[in-house]
Amino acid sequence: MAASLPHASAAAPATSAAAAPVSVRHAAFFSVRGVAIGQGAPKTIVPTTGANAEQVLQQAQVIGANPNADLIEFRLDYLDFATDPARIAALGKQVAVAAQGKPMIVTFRTKAEGGSKEISDADYGKLYAALIPAGFIDLLDLEMFRAPEVVSALVAQSHAKGIKVVISSHDFHATPATAEIITRLRRQDALGADVLKIAVMPKNPADVLRLMDATEQMRASYSDKPQLTMSMGGLGAVTRLSGEAFGSDLTFGMIGTPSAPGQVDVGQLRQVLNTVHAAIDGNK
Numbered sequence: 104m105a106a107s108l109p110h111a112s113a114a115a116p117a118t119s120a121a122a123a124p125v126s127v128r129h130a131a132f133f134s135v136r137g138v139a140i141g142q143g144a145p146k147t148i149v150p151t152t153g154a155n156a157e158q159v160l161q162q163a164q165v166i167g168a169n170p171n172a173d174l175i176e177f178r179l180d181y182l183d184f185a186t187d188p189a190r191i192a193a194l195g196k197q198v199a200v201a202a203q204g205k206p207m208i209v210t211f212r213t214k215a216e217g218g219s220k221e222i223s224d225a226d227y228g229k230l231y232a233a234l235i236p237a238g239f240i241d242l243l244d245l246e247m248f249r250a251p252e253v254v255s256a257l258v259a260q261s262h263a264k265g266i267k268v269v270i271s272s273h274d275f276h277a278t279p280a281t282a283e284i285i286t287r288l289r290r291q292d293a294l295g296a297d298v299l300k301i302a303v304m305p306k307n308p309a310d311v312l313r314l315m316d317a318t319e320q321m322r323a324s325y326s327d328k329p330q331l332t333m334s335m336g337g338l339g340a341v342t343r344l345s346g347e348a349f350g351s352d353l354t355f356g357m358i359g360t361p362s363a364p365g366q367v368d369v370g371q372l373r374q375v376l377n378t379v380h381a382a383i384d385g386n387k
Protein backbone atom coordinates (compact mmCIF):
# COMPACT_ATOMS: atom_id res chain seq x y z
CA MET A 104 0.00 0.00 0.00
CA ALA A 105 1.28 3.45 -0.82
CA ALA A 106 2.19 5.45 2.25
CA SER A 107 0.08 8.54 2.66
CA LEU A 108 0.73 11.66 4.63
CA PRO A 109 -1.27 12.15 7.81
CA HIS A 110 -4.60 13.83 7.02
CA ALA A 111 -4.23 13.31 3.29
CA SER A 112 -7.22 11.81 1.54
CA ALA A 113 -7.92 11.12 -2.11
CA ALA A 114 -11.26 12.90 -1.94
CA ALA A 115 -10.25 16.20 -0.39
CA PRO A 116 -7.24 18.24 -1.47
CA ALA A 117 -5.02 19.55 1.33
CA THR A 118 -6.38 23.01 0.66
CA SER A 119 -9.62 23.94 -0.94
CA ALA A 120 -8.71 27.63 -1.26
CA ALA A 121 -8.66 28.78 -4.89
CA ALA A 122 -5.33 30.21 -6.03
CA ALA A 123 -5.39 33.99 -5.72
CA PRO A 124 -5.61 35.74 -9.09
CA VAL A 125 -2.19 36.71 -10.35
CA SER A 126 -1.28 39.78 -12.31
CA VAL A 127 1.66 39.27 -14.62
CA ARG A 128 2.65 41.39 -17.58
CA HIS A 129 3.81 39.18 -20.40
CA ALA A 130 6.49 39.98 -22.95
CA ALA A 131 5.49 40.92 -26.48
CA PHE A 132 6.98 37.80 -28.03
CA PHE A 133 8.50 37.33 -31.46
CA SER A 134 9.44 34.17 -33.30
CA VAL A 135 12.74 33.30 -34.92
CA ARG A 136 12.82 30.12 -37.01
CA GLY A 137 9.74 28.88 -35.22
CA VAL A 138 11.04 29.54 -31.70
CA ALA A 139 8.77 31.94 -29.76
CA ILE A 140 10.94 34.20 -27.65
CA GLY A 141 9.06 35.81 -24.78
CA GLN A 142 6.22 33.28 -24.66
CA GLY A 143 5.76 30.29 -22.37
CA ALA A 144 8.74 28.68 -20.67
CA PRO A 145 12.08 30.47 -21.19
CA LYS A 146 13.98 29.30 -24.23
CA THR A 147 17.38 27.69 -23.78
CA ILE A 148 20.60 28.77 -25.49
CA VAL A 149 23.74 26.65 -25.65
CA PRO A 150 27.00 28.42 -26.56
CA THR A 151 29.88 27.08 -28.60
CA THR A 152 33.24 27.32 -26.86
CA GLY A 153 35.49 25.85 -29.58
CA ALA A 154 38.67 27.55 -30.77
CA ASN A 155 38.79 26.12 -34.28
CA ALA A 156 36.37 25.11 -37.02
CA GLU A 157 36.49 21.43 -36.18
CA GLN A 158 35.67 21.92 -32.50
CA VAL A 159 32.91 24.43 -33.21
CA LEU A 160 31.27 22.21 -35.83
CA GLN A 161 31.39 19.23 -33.52
CA GLN A 162 29.70 21.26 -30.79
CA ALA A 163 27.13 22.67 -33.23
CA GLN A 164 26.17 19.14 -34.25
CA VAL A 165 25.70 18.10 -30.63
CA ILE A 166 23.65 21.24 -29.91
CA GLY A 167 21.63 20.78 -33.10
CA ALA A 168 20.76 17.21 -32.14
CA ASN A 169 19.83 18.00 -28.53
CA PRO A 170 16.08 18.62 -28.18
CA ASN A 171 16.66 20.57 -24.96
CA ALA A 172 18.62 23.30 -26.76
CA ASP A 173 16.33 25.84 -28.44
CA LEU A 174 18.99 28.21 -29.76
CA ILE A 175 22.74 28.08 -30.38
CA GLU A 176 25.14 30.87 -29.50
CA PHE A 177 28.17 31.06 -31.80
CA ARG A 178 30.90 32.61 -29.61
CA LEU A 179 33.39 34.30 -31.92
CA ASP A 180 35.81 35.48 -29.25
CA TYR A 181 36.86 31.89 -28.47
CA LEU A 182 38.02 31.34 -32.05
CA ASP A 183 41.68 31.35 -33.07
CA PHE A 184 40.59 33.52 -36.02
CA ALA A 185 38.16 35.71 -34.08
CA THR A 186 38.67 38.82 -36.20
CA ASP A 187 38.72 37.26 -39.68
CA PRO A 188 35.27 37.93 -41.16
CA ALA A 189 35.74 35.76 -44.27
CA ARG A 190 36.69 32.67 -42.25
CA ILE A 191 34.01 33.35 -39.65
CA ALA A 192 31.30 33.78 -42.30
CA ALA A 193 32.32 30.52 -43.99
CA LEU A 194 32.23 28.69 -40.64
CA GLY A 195 29.00 30.44 -39.59
CA LYS A 196 27.18 28.99 -42.58
CA GLN A 197 28.39 25.50 -41.67
CA VAL A 198 27.41 26.04 -38.04
CA ALA A 199 23.88 26.95 -39.17
CA VAL A 200 23.60 23.67 -41.08
CA ALA A 201 25.07 21.64 -38.20
CA ALA A 202 22.64 23.29 -35.78
CA GLN A 203 19.75 21.86 -37.83
CA GLY A 204 17.87 25.11 -38.29
CA LYS A 205 18.00 26.26 -34.66
CA PRO A 206 18.18 30.05 -34.37
CA MET A 207 21.73 31.34 -34.03
CA ILE A 208 22.90 34.17 -31.79
CA VAL A 209 26.29 35.49 -32.84
CA THR A 210 28.40 36.97 -30.05
CA PHE A 211 31.84 38.52 -29.82
CA ARG A 212 32.22 38.90 -26.07
CA THR A 213 34.93 41.47 -25.52
CA LYS A 214 37.55 41.07 -22.83
CA ALA A 215 36.18 44.23 -21.23
CA GLU A 216 32.94 42.33 -20.55
CA GLY A 217 34.36 38.96 -19.53
CA GLY A 218 35.08 37.49 -22.98
CA SER A 219 38.32 35.96 -24.12
CA LYS A 220 39.74 38.50 -26.59
CA GLU A 221 40.45 42.18 -26.61
CA ILE A 222 39.18 44.19 -29.57
CA SER A 223 38.90 47.92 -30.20
CA ASP A 224 35.43 49.36 -30.64
CA ALA A 225 36.28 50.27 -34.24
CA ASP A 226 37.37 46.71 -35.06
CA TYR A 227 34.34 45.29 -33.23
CA GLY A 228 32.14 47.48 -35.43
CA LYS A 229 33.99 46.49 -38.61
CA LEU A 230 33.84 42.78 -37.80
CA TYR A 231 30.10 42.78 -37.13
CA ALA A 232 29.43 45.06 -40.12
CA ALA A 233 31.21 42.54 -42.36
CA LEU A 234 29.32 39.57 -40.89
CA ILE A 235 25.79 40.99 -40.95
CA PRO A 236 25.37 40.71 -44.75
CA ALA A 237 26.71 37.11 -44.81
CA GLY A 238 23.23 35.73 -44.09
CA PHE A 239 23.84 33.22 -41.28
CA ILE A 240 22.97 35.40 -38.25
CA ASP A 241 19.49 35.32 -36.70
CA LEU A 242 20.28 37.39 -33.60
CA LEU A 243 23.31 39.55 -32.89
CA ASP A 244 24.68 40.20 -29.39
CA LEU A 245 25.72 43.83 -29.20
CA GLU A 246 27.41 45.21 -26.09
CA MET A 247 25.76 48.45 -25.00
CA PHE A 248 29.02 49.98 -23.76
CA ARG A 249 30.86 49.82 -27.07
CA ALA A 250 31.18 53.24 -28.79
CA PRO A 251 27.67 54.75 -29.22
CA GLU A 252 28.09 55.41 -32.95
CA VAL A 253 29.23 51.81 -33.48
CA VAL A 254 26.25 50.45 -31.54
CA SER A 255 23.65 52.59 -33.31
CA ALA A 256 25.05 51.81 -36.78
CA LEU A 257 25.03 48.06 -36.04
CA VAL A 258 21.46 48.14 -34.71
CA ALA A 259 20.30 49.85 -37.91
CA GLN A 260 22.30 47.55 -40.18
CA SER A 261 21.03 44.44 -38.37
CA HIS A 262 17.41 45.52 -38.49
CA ALA A 263 17.68 46.34 -42.18
CA LYS A 264 18.75 42.71 -42.69
CA GLY A 265 15.98 41.27 -40.50
CA ILE A 266 18.42 40.34 -37.72
CA LYS A 267 17.16 40.69 -34.14
CA VAL A 268 19.45 42.53 -31.77
CA VAL A 269 20.28 41.44 -28.23
CA ILE A 270 21.83 44.45 -26.49
CA SER A 271 23.91 43.27 -23.56
CA SER A 272 25.81 44.31 -20.47
CA HIS A 273 28.02 42.15 -18.22
CA ASP A 274 29.56 42.61 -14.85
CA PHE A 275 31.72 39.62 -13.90
CA HIS A 276 32.81 41.16 -10.60
CA ALA A 277 29.74 42.58 -8.91
CA THR A 278 26.02 43.27 -9.06
CA PRO A 279 25.16 46.90 -9.70
CA ALA A 280 22.44 48.62 -7.65
CA THR A 281 18.89 47.76 -8.67
CA ALA A 282 18.35 51.23 -10.13
CA GLU A 283 21.51 50.88 -12.23
CA ILE A 284 20.41 47.50 -13.61
CA ILE A 285 17.07 49.03 -14.56
CA THR A 286 18.78 52.06 -16.11
CA ARG A 287 20.91 49.79 -18.30
CA LEU A 288 17.98 47.65 -19.43
CA ARG A 289 15.93 50.75 -20.24
CA ARG A 290 18.83 52.22 -22.18
CA GLN A 291 19.07 48.97 -24.20
CA ASP A 292 15.36 49.29 -24.94
CA ALA A 293 15.84 52.90 -26.08
CA LEU A 294 18.78 51.88 -28.29
CA GLY A 295 16.46 49.59 -30.24
CA ALA A 296 17.18 46.20 -28.69
CA ASP A 297 14.82 43.34 -29.48
CA VAL A 298 16.07 41.51 -26.37
CA LEU A 299 17.34 43.24 -23.21
CA LYS A 300 20.24 41.43 -21.57
CA ILE A 301 22.32 41.71 -18.43
CA ALA A 302 24.61 39.23 -16.63
CA VAL A 303 25.93 40.14 -13.19
CA MET A 304 27.99 38.45 -10.47
CA PRO A 305 26.53 38.11 -6.99
CA LYS A 306 28.56 38.38 -3.79
CA ASN A 307 25.66 37.40 -1.54
CA PRO A 308 22.03 36.22 -1.77
CA ALA A 309 20.73 39.81 -1.69
CA ASP A 310 22.58 40.47 -4.98
CA VAL A 311 20.72 37.56 -6.57
CA LEU A 312 17.40 38.95 -5.39
CA ARG A 313 18.26 42.39 -6.75
CA LEU A 314 18.84 40.99 -10.25
CA MET A 315 15.44 39.30 -10.06
CA ASP A 316 13.81 42.41 -8.61
CA ALA A 317 15.21 44.64 -11.36
CA THR A 318 14.07 42.19 -14.04
CA GLU A 319 10.58 42.05 -12.57
CA GLN A 320 10.37 45.84 -12.28
CA MET A 321 11.40 46.19 -15.92
CA ARG A 322 8.68 43.81 -17.03
CA ALA A 323 6.00 45.27 -14.76
CA SER A 324 6.68 48.96 -15.37
CA TYR A 325 9.04 49.75 -18.23
CA SER A 326 9.20 47.34 -21.16
CA ASP A 327 7.42 44.38 -22.64
CA LYS A 328 10.43 43.32 -24.68
CA PRO A 329 11.83 39.85 -23.99
CA GLN A 330 14.63 39.87 -21.41
CA LEU A 331 17.67 37.68 -20.83
CA THR A 332 18.94 38.34 -17.33
CA MET A 333 21.08 36.27 -15.05
CA SER A 334 23.04 36.31 -11.87
CA MET A 335 26.16 34.22 -12.48
CA GLY A 336 28.07 31.74 -10.32
CA GLY A 337 26.59 28.94 -8.25
CA LEU A 338 24.62 31.30 -6.06
CA GLY A 339 23.01 32.92 -9.09
CA ALA A 340 22.07 29.63 -10.80
CA VAL A 341 18.53 29.92 -9.44
CA THR A 342 18.01 32.92 -11.75
CA ARG A 343 18.80 30.75 -14.78
CA LEU A 344 16.09 28.30 -13.73
CA SER A 345 13.22 30.48 -12.59
CA GLY A 346 13.05 33.32 -15.15
CA GLU A 347 9.46 32.63 -16.11
CA ALA A 348 8.35 33.72 -12.64
CA PHE A 349 10.08 37.11 -12.72
CA GLY A 350 10.44 38.12 -16.36
CA SER A 351 13.48 36.52 -17.96
CA ASP A 352 12.58 34.84 -21.24
CA LEU A 353 15.81 33.17 -22.32
CA THR A 354 18.49 31.30 -20.40
CA PHE A 355 21.92 29.87 -21.13
CA GLY A 356 22.60 26.18 -20.51
CA MET A 357 25.62 24.06 -21.24
CA ILE A 358 26.52 20.79 -22.85
CA GLY A 359 29.92 19.81 -21.46
CA THR A 360 31.80 23.10 -21.24
CA PRO A 361 30.24 26.20 -19.66
CA SER A 362 30.86 29.61 -21.24
CA ALA A 363 30.20 31.33 -17.91
CA PRO A 364 30.09 30.35 -14.24
CA GLY A 365 26.81 28.93 -12.94
CA GLN A 366 25.50 27.45 -16.19
CA VAL A 367 23.57 24.23 -15.70
CA ASP A 368 23.42 21.21 -18.01
CA VAL A 369 20.76 21.96 -20.60
CA GLY A 370 18.84 18.71 -19.95
CA GLN A 371 18.52 19.47 -16.24
CA LEU A 372 17.74 23.08 -17.10
CA ARG A 373 14.84 22.00 -19.33
CA GLN A 374 13.38 19.78 -16.62
CA VAL A 375 13.30 22.61 -14.12
CA LEU A 376 11.97 25.10 -16.69
CA ASN A 377 9.14 22.68 -17.50
CA THR A 378 8.38 22.15 -13.81
CA VAL A 379 8.20 25.89 -13.14
CA HIS A 380 6.13 26.43 -16.27
CA ALA A 381 3.61 23.75 -15.32
CA ALA A 382 3.30 25.20 -11.80
CA ILE A 383 2.71 28.72 -13.13
CA ASP A 384 0.29 27.51 -15.80
CA GLY A 385 -1.62 25.38 -13.31
CA ASN A 386 -2.12 28.36 -11.02
CA LYS A 387 -3.59 30.70 -13.59
Ligand SMILES: O=C1C[C@@](O)(C(=O)O)C[C@@H](O)[C@@H]1O
Nearest residue numbers: 150210302333335355362363
Ligand atom coordinates in the same frame (compact mmCIF):
# COMPACT_ATOMS: atom_id res chain seq x y z
O1 LIG B 1 26.57 36.92 -22.18
C1 LIG B 1 26.36 35.74 -22.09
C2 LIG B 1 25.83 35.18 -20.85
C3 LIG B 1 26.79 34.22 -20.28
O2 LIG B 1 27.90 34.96 -19.81
C4 LIG B 1 26.18 33.51 -19.06
O3 LIG B 1 26.39 33.98 -17.94
O4 LIG B 1 25.48 32.52 -19.25
C5 LIG B 1 27.19 33.20 -21.33
C6 LIG B 1 27.74 33.83 -22.59
O5 LIG B 1 28.03 32.83 -23.55
C7 LIG B 1 26.74 34.79 -23.13
O6 LIG B 1 27.27 35.48 -24.24
